Amino acid sequence: MIPNIEILGLVAATLTTASFIPQVLKAWKTKSVENISLTMYLILLLGIILWFIYGIYVNSISVALANLVTAILVTLVIYFKLKYTNKQ
Amino acid sequence: MIPNIEILGLVAATLTTASFIPQVLKAWKTKSVENISLTMYLILLLGIILWFIYGIYVNSISVALANLVTAILVTLVIYFKLKYTNKQ
Numbered sequence: 001m002i003p004n005i006e007i008l009g010l011v012a013a014t015l016t017t018a019s020f021i022p023q024v025l026k027a028w029k030t031k032s033v034e035n036i037s038l039t040m041y042l043i044l045l046l047g048i049i050l051w052f053i054y055g056i057y058v059n060s061i062s063v064a065l066a067n068l069v070t071a072i073l074v075t076l077v078i079y080f081k082l083k084y085t086n087k088q
Numbered sequence: 089m090i091p092n093i094e095i096l097g098l099v100a101a102t103l104t105t106a107s108f109i110p111q112v113l114k115a116w117k118t119k120s121v122e123n124i125s126l127t128m129y130l131i132l133l134l135g136i137i138l139w140f141i142y143g144i145y146v147n148s149i150s151v152a153l154a155n156l157v158t159a160i161l162v163t164l165v166i167y168f169k170l171k172y173t174n175k176q
Contacts, residue, residue, distance in 0.1 A: 005142065005145045005146060008138055008141065008142050008145070009139075009142050011138055012136075012138035012142055013135075014135075015131055015134050015138065016132055016135035016136060016139065017135075018131060019128050019129075019131035019132035019135060020128060020132075022125040022128045022131070023124075023125040023128040026123065026125045026128075030123065032122070032123050033123050034120070035114065035115065035120050035121050035122060035123040035124050036111075036123050036124065037110040037111040037113075037114045039107075039110035040107050040108060040109075040110045040111040041107075043103055043106060043107035043110070044103070044107035044108075046103050047099075047100050047101075047103030047104035047105075047107060048100075048104060050096055050099055050100035050103065051097075051100040053096065054093065054096050054097050057093045057096070058093060
């Protein structure tokens with residue numbers, strides 16, 4: 001049985017990971033990315049990669065998996081930011 | 089002595105927390121927030137609050153503190169998003 005507190009951790013991880021989906025969709029649909037801070041997403045990506053390595057080291061699948069998915073979503077935001085910024 | 093892996097965790101936490109500062113400054117300076125997804129920041133805030141509670145429960149000061157600071161920064165982005173969206 002997963003202890004309640006770990007369920008809380010899994011819910012928190014799911015929310016913080018899934019939260020980037022609306023921003024990815026908004027950037028993709030509107031192709032308007034000027035107000036999004038590239039600096040934020042680059043620093044965030046670096047931090048998330050470190051969290052992923054941390055998750056591997058401490059054998060925490062949820063930390064590693066959540067941060068792997070978040071890294072993919074954050075990379076998408078960076079891709080759209082770079083792609084659509086030059087277009088304007 | 090703090091084990092290396094915990095130092096990695098602290099660096100990751102610092103990066104993922106500090107990463108929101110450039111977005112807060114950009115929103116504050118430009119007062120242009122249209123491309124920022126409010127849905128993302130609301131879901132993110134909920135997840136971060138759960139991570140904060142998780143940190144308290146597992147007696148992890150770094151998890152609790154990092155998520156407290158991130159919650160403040162994310163709340164600022166939400167505040168600017170609401171404040172400046174109506175202005176345009």
